[in-house]
Amino acid sequence: MNFSKRIEVMQESPIRKLVPIAQEAKSKGKKVYHLNIGQPDIKTPVEFFEAIKEFDEEVLAYAPSQGTPELIDAIRRYYEKYNINFDKDEILVTNGGSEALIFSLLAVCDHGEEVLVPEPFYTNYNGFGNMTGVNVVPITTKAENGFHLPEKTEIEKLITPKTKAIMFSNPGNPTGTIYTKEEMYMLEEIAKEHNLFIIADEVYREFVYDGLEYMSFANLKDISDRVILTDSVSKRFSACGARIGCIASKNKDLMKQILKLCQGRLCVATIEQVGAANFINVADEYIEETKEEYRRRRDVVYGALKEMDGVVCEQPHGAFYNIAKLPVKDAEKFVIWLLREFDIDNETVMLAPAEGFYATEGLGRDEVRISYCLNVEDLKKAMGILKEALKVYPDKK
Amino acid sequence: MNFSKRIEVMQESPIRKLVPIAQEAKSKGKKVYHLNIGQPDIKTPVEFFEAIKEFDEEVLAYAPSQGTPELIDAIRRYYEKYNINFDKDEILVTNGGSEALIFSLLAVCDHGEEVLVPEPFYTNYNGFGNMTGVNVVPITTKAENGFHLPEKTEIEKLITPKTKAIMFSNPGNPTGTIYTKEEMYMLEEIAKEHNLFIIADEVYREFVYDGLEYMSFANLKDISDRVILTDSVSKRFSACGARIGCIASKNKDLMKQILKLCQGRLCVATIEQVGAANFINVADEYIEETKEEYRRRRDVVYGALKEMDGVVCEQPHGAFYNIAKLPVKDAEKFVIWLLREFDIDNETVMLAPAEGFYATEGLGRDEVRISYCLNVEDLKKAMGILKEALKVYPDKK
Known part of the structure; x- marks a missing residue:
């Protein structure tokens, strides 16, 4: 066989x-x-467990494919703390950050197309590439430079007609690197000039040390239709087992397309959504x-x-x-x-x-x-x- | 864009x-x-909610990628009631039956390859085909025949070098049809003669009326290395929102391959697994x-x-x-x-x-x-x- x-x-x-x-x-x-x-x-914040213990439906029914209204609203309010504004139809709840990345790749790349990814990268990106038939093309970064990005021209050399997006985690796993504003503006320019999406995995958003200023890629207004945010409660709320993540983008047409993928797998676990919606009540x-x-x-x-x-x-x-x-x-x-x-x-x-x-x-x-x-x-x-x-x-x- | x-x-x-x-x-x-x-x-059986309410870990950690030992054991014992015997490394817990089907397709078909599927079929099979780049080739069945399968030769006409599996739900969604033993043996023969996998979606196993005898495809011992069972607690325990399913197969090499897909998305929601493991204690x-x-x-x-x-x-x-x-x-x-x-x-x-x-x-x-x-x-x-x-x-x- x-x-x-x-x-x-x-x-x-x-x-x-x-x-x-x-x-x-x-x-x-x-x-x-x-x-x-x-x-x-x-x-994990007790708010999660408290919400679950209060769940009193007699039938554990499918949740809406896009996520429960309560969780979507909680995610919107969470983003507002970072000056990131999403409408409710610009957020889709996913099975952790993993599914958010898989769906993003399926939505912007056909089989055999490419995404640029600064390496070293979160190793499961390789697996997501295998699953979706998308080639991960590495932008090599080095310990000596603190894993910061190379020059714009170096990155542009890697772009082919098959390149559809640049994907990365920021703050970086496994590097711990935070991109500077200059690096972010460079990626913005590249995205615009080469008609690419930016898939920004920001699950470590909270973990920025040494007084560095944090900015989300969702704050790049000029390319808001090109930015796909992938996210997860796993790390910030120490809730890896909840498998609650999301995709968020101002590109409403894209979100309509990705909703079809969400419908295909019906929904994300209902009870974990109930717990995660209550993270909004966790004290800062x-x-x-x-x-x-x-x-x-x-x-x-x-x-x-x-x-x-x-x-x-x-x-x-x-x-x-x-x-x-x-x-x-x-x-x-x-x-x-x-x-x-x-x-x-x-x-x-x-x-x-x-x-x-x-x-x-x-x-x-x-x-x-x-x-x-x-x-x-x-x-x-x-x-x-x-x-x-x-x-x-x-x-x- | x-x-x-x-x-x-x-x-x-x-x-x-x-x-x-x-x-x-x-x-x-x-x-x-x-x-x-x-x-x-x-x-939904109260056993599910009772188990969840007793969950008292302080950190909601990742579960093992293959599923929690308790849930895998509960699934094994559940199958024993149907005279189906799986070792613990022959079962992988999935995000509902949906993920079980997606992983099965990824594991046996490359992009552009084909699975035969009796139509009408569960509509999301189309979506799983899109996601995985697998072509769904219909075996047309008709209301007049109670949606039973056509003759063996009719099915064989559809087989090409790209055909890797036959996939169906039995009992059937949306038809309500139960395959006869003769149909099952015919599919067994076809699988052997044409070197195909059988992906048997048996989420409605319990719902067989009118005194019909039920047999699982997992009971076809001759082709146990070709049968991939996909399953879910959603319907039998009225727990659609739990998103707990599984893949089970006696083909241990295949299961090792699919485990890589499981590792890629880390795990299935921990708390829902705790609840689902307690379904084994629901009275018959x-x-x-x-x-x-x-x-x-x-x-x-x-x-x-x-x-x-x-x-x-x-x-x-x-x-x-x-x-x-x-x-x-x-x-x-x-x-x-x-x-x-x-x-x-x-x-x-x-x-x-x-x-x-x-x-x-x-x-x-x-x-x-x-x-x-x-x-x-x-x-x-x-x-x-x-x-x-x-x-x-x-x-x-």
């Missing part, structure tokens, strides 16, 4: 594929600090405290990395990830070694090998993504373990 | 596209009996009573249709739909007329025009799908309204 080529070429999630090896380590009683996955440990302090907590963690991780011999990394200013170049030949082998052969007092650490975050062959092989979703104490221990491990790891560069 | 061709050619859901016209009627105070959508009115009487209730409704609807002048339909033996050929030129226009211009005591009825359930151009234009998801009293009233409406409708054949 043959399977499709498109599924056979899909890579396994570099974030999740080593999980069985971690489980094997745990089954032997080893404690594993998970720096591989962006699963926050911050408590929740976000402020969460952000401050991640900033502290960033300092622990980046501070520790800087002290390690042979490690190259830049300070991230957003999200909760740090990409680090390690003095090892192959980061995946190193991670497997950490899980199988290394421990300090029966504790070890798990990282995400970064090669899967690049589209260009060979890039990122000696890099890892470190997610700082653990508390400060655990992070300190985990970074201590990493430091010692690098000292004794046999397969170094 | 151009959108993709694939999204522009997508049809609007024939079940949902007339909803704005129904809302318009309702806003004028007219009561609308909804026979257009398969949204059951039966109460719930299903028995539900089935008996739908059987009564079927009798009301089919009994009434038989009495109407010029209406052609066969008695359905499963699911909760009836396809009827009406003595009108265009069923969609008739439905719009029902909503806008007809009422009895300010009440009217809404049906799903059936043209969108066919892939062959021109078929089904005078047909409707009637969903019997209302209680017996309401169904009687609704059928009475339909009868009177057909008497006075001006645009008859």
